[in-house]
Amino acid sequence: MSFTLFPDTRLALARDSLAGLSVGDALGSQFFVPGRHPGDLTAGKLPPPPWQWTDDTEMACSVVAALADAGRIDRDALAAAFAERCEPYRGYGPGAVTILRLIRTGTPWPVAAASAFDGQGSCGNGAAMRVGPLGAWFADSTARAAAQARASAEVTHAHPEGVAGAVAVAVAASLAARARLDGHRPAPERLLAGVAAALDPASEVHRGVRRAADLLGRPPREAVEVLGNGSRVTAQDTVAFTCWVAAVHLDDYPAAIRACVEAGGDVDTTAAIAGSVVAAHTGVGTPGGVPTDWLAAREPLPDWST
Numbered sequence: 001m002s003f004t005l006f007p008d009t010r011l012a013l014a015r016d017s018l019a020g021l022s023v024g025d026a027l028g029s030q031f032f033v034p035g036r037h038p039g040d041l042t043a044g045k046l047p048p049p050p051w052q053w054t055d056d057t058e059m060a061c062s063v064v065a066a067l068a069d070a071g072r073i074d075r076d077a078l079a080a081a082f083a084e085r086c087e088p089y090r091g092y093g094p095g096a097v098t099i100l101r102l103i104r105t106g107t108p109w110p111v112a113a114a115s116a117f118d119g120q121g122s123c124g125n126g127a128a129m130r131v132g133p134l135g136a137w138f139a140d141s142t143a144r145a146a147a148q149a150r151a152s153a154e155v156t157h158a159h160p161e162g163v164a165g166a167v168a169v170a171v172a173a174s175l176a177a178r179a180r181l182d183g184h185r186p187a188p189e190r191l192l193a194g195v196a197a198a199l200d201p202a203s204e205v206h207r208g209v210r211r212a213a214d215l216l217g218r219p220p221r222e223a224v225e226v227l228g229n230g231s232r233v234t235a236q237d238t239v240a241f242t243c244w245v246a247a248v249h250l251d252d253y254p255a256a257i258r259a260c261v262e263a264g265g266d267v268d269t270t271a272a273i274a275g276s277v278v279a280a281h282t283g284v285g286t287p288g289g290v291p292t293d294w295l296a297a298r299e300p301l302p303d304w305s306t
């Protein structure tokens, strides 16, 4: 079934997803500060503000700005925006810093992206961490969400798994936002089946999402053991777990973030991804949505952000 989605609605959905992404990123990264314990969050004790956001949020803001500007991803423009706005102290990995420096100094993005990791291209979780709001923007079409996610990933991630990770997260956010418009919550197995259907069956990310569906109803500890928690910072060991968290907690943003924090690993990124998908469904300040006091504790988004 097709329907009309006006630009203002797309932007509102993308902004809600970005709020969930940036709060998850900023709160998640607090648990790398010595002396902070996941148990504090479980007990309802929040770290003192402000919570600084990291590379996940910086890049996601560029994705949303690109869509607000043109309604679609122009790969050349997005690559230039990523490169110009990169503040390396925001926690970018060394591979990302190198690619973005090459682009900033005039290397075409296809060359820069392909040169990473001895010519294999990056399969890092960086294309997945920034793409949730793009999926929410394309709430009317998982096919467009997937195609545009691919375009947004390719400028830095030439490895097929890095791209697959972005496609998975964008499709999850598209389905989550669509369900919000339709006024229902999809069953976890339906959401994961929708994500798996958009992926190349030969990819590890696809296998992970299928495994995530088999782990519904199992304790989070078991899901982490099988799916990973991002500690290798690859798409393969990040995306399936975050999809599992989002599917299980689609109507409860704080619970999704707590699950990511308790899982350990690349917490700012797992919380950013799961948070972007869940917030596309719940919104901000709603029952189960991004709590307004969490949003207020997050460092303001960059001035150039739309």
Ligand SMILES: [Mg+2]
Pocket: 054, 055, 056, 090, 091, 268, 269
């Ligand atoms: Mg980060």
